[in-house]
Amino acid sequence: MSISGKAKLAGVIGWPVAHSLSPQLHSYWLAAHAIDGAYIPLPVVREDFARVVAALQRAGFAGVNVTVPHKEAAFAVAHDLDEAAQLAGAVNLLLFREGGRIEGRNTDADGLAASLTEDLGKGWLTGKDVVLVGAGGAARGATVALAKLGAREIRIVNRTQAHAETFARAAPPHIKARLKVFSWTDFAPAASGTALLLNATSAGMAGSPALDLALDALPVNAAVCDIVYNPLDTDLLTRARAGGHRTIDGLGMLMHQAVPAFAAFYGETPKVTPALRAELKKALRHG
Numbered sequence: 239m240s241i242s243g244k245a246k247l248a249g250v251i252g253w254p255v256a257h258s259l260s261p262q263l264h265s266y267w268l269a270a271h272a273i274d275g276a277y278i279p280l281p282v283v284r285e286d287f288a289r290v291v292a293a294l295q296r297a298g299f300a301g302v303n304v305t306v307p308h309k310e311a312a313f314a315v316a317h318d319l320d321e322a323a324q325l326a327g328a329v330n331l332l333l334f335r336e337g338g339r340i341e342g343r344n345t346d347a348d349g350l351a352a353s354l355t356e357d358l359g360k361g362w363l364t365g366k367d368v369v370l371v372g373a374g375g376a377a378r379g380a381t382v383a384l385a386k387l388g389a390r391e392i393r394i395v396n397r398t399q400a401h402a403e404t405f406a407r408a409a410p411p412h413i414k415a416r417l418k419v420f421s422w423t424d425f426a427p428a429a430s431g432t433a434l435l436l437n438a439t440s441a442g443m444a445g446s447p448a449l450d451l452a453l454d455a456l457p458v459n460a461a462v463c464d465i466v467y468n469p470l471d472t473d474l475l476t477r478a479r480a481g482g483h484r485t486i487d488g489l490g491m492l493m494h495q496a497v498p499a500f501a502a503f504y505g506e507t508p509k510v511t512p513a514l515r516a517e518l519k520k521a522l523r524h525g
């Protein structure tokens with residue numbers, strides 16, 4: 239589709255950014271809604287982040303999505319933050335507002351919550367326990383989502399236990415779920431009796447080693463969710479499926495986190511559909 243001189247502009251800032259599916263995702267919706275707009279991949283190194291954001295703002299961009307490794311830097315440049323961003327301490331969406339103000343939002347948590355709800359059903363997690371692997375920015379967002387879905391206890395397991403301890407201490411006091419830290423070697427007791435295992439680490443991503451945790455202690459009716467989407471069938475999900483678990487891949491979260499971003503950039507609320515999923519799967523296959 240061609241664009242005019244009045245096209246609405248947005249994009250995704252990351253390093254690297256070549257693997258991001260966000261340009262395909264937003265371009266799909268731009269075409270579906272026949273919007274005069276574009277969504278650009280923006281490879282930006284850490285030290286240039288603040289300067290590039292200021293330049294995009296001056297160039298009239300509506301805003302940008304922010305991915306690894308800039309989510310904390312994006313938090314720092316925002317003048318206004320929504321509650322999810324404050325809770326997660328990280329921003330994945332910057333919106334350039336009137337008067338030079340920058341609004342920072344975090345749509346990852348709501349994206350994950352929407353994806354889990356879509357796959358598991360409304361209210362499914364209420365009162366249940368979850369084992370959460372990871373203690374980085376993604377895990378922070380996941381904690382917010384799990385608490386919002388009514389999880390009773392979130393058991394945090396992280397390769398470096400000290401990070402998990404810091405993470406649990408820094409968690410906002412009004413998070414309703416109980417947070418408990420288990421050591422990596424205590425994964426079995428942590429997984430026992432849970433309804434959901436959620437991988438919020440980068441383990442299993444193309445180029446990273448697989449998540450090295452045995453699933454034996456996980457109840458067979460527990461679901462397994464991986465936020466990694468490249469590859470879509472991670473080693474964790476493949477093993478989980480073989481063990482009879484329900485699985486939820488990372489594409490759901492990716493698609494759902496993009497809905498409010500698209501609405502804010504271009505003024506129309508898009509839909510997450512099977513056709514969109516098929517399009518993104520095709521893009522993943524073709525690298």
Ligand code: ATR
Nearest residue numbers: 372373374375376377396397398401439440441447
């Ligand atoms: P993000 O913002 O994407 O969460 P991050 O803040 O760098 O990124 O956090 C990465 C998370 O993945 C951490 O929990 C990290 O564990 P450590 O705290 O021990 O570093 C986890 N991680 C990365 N690679 C891993 C691997 N191969 N096995 C297990 N955990 C891994």
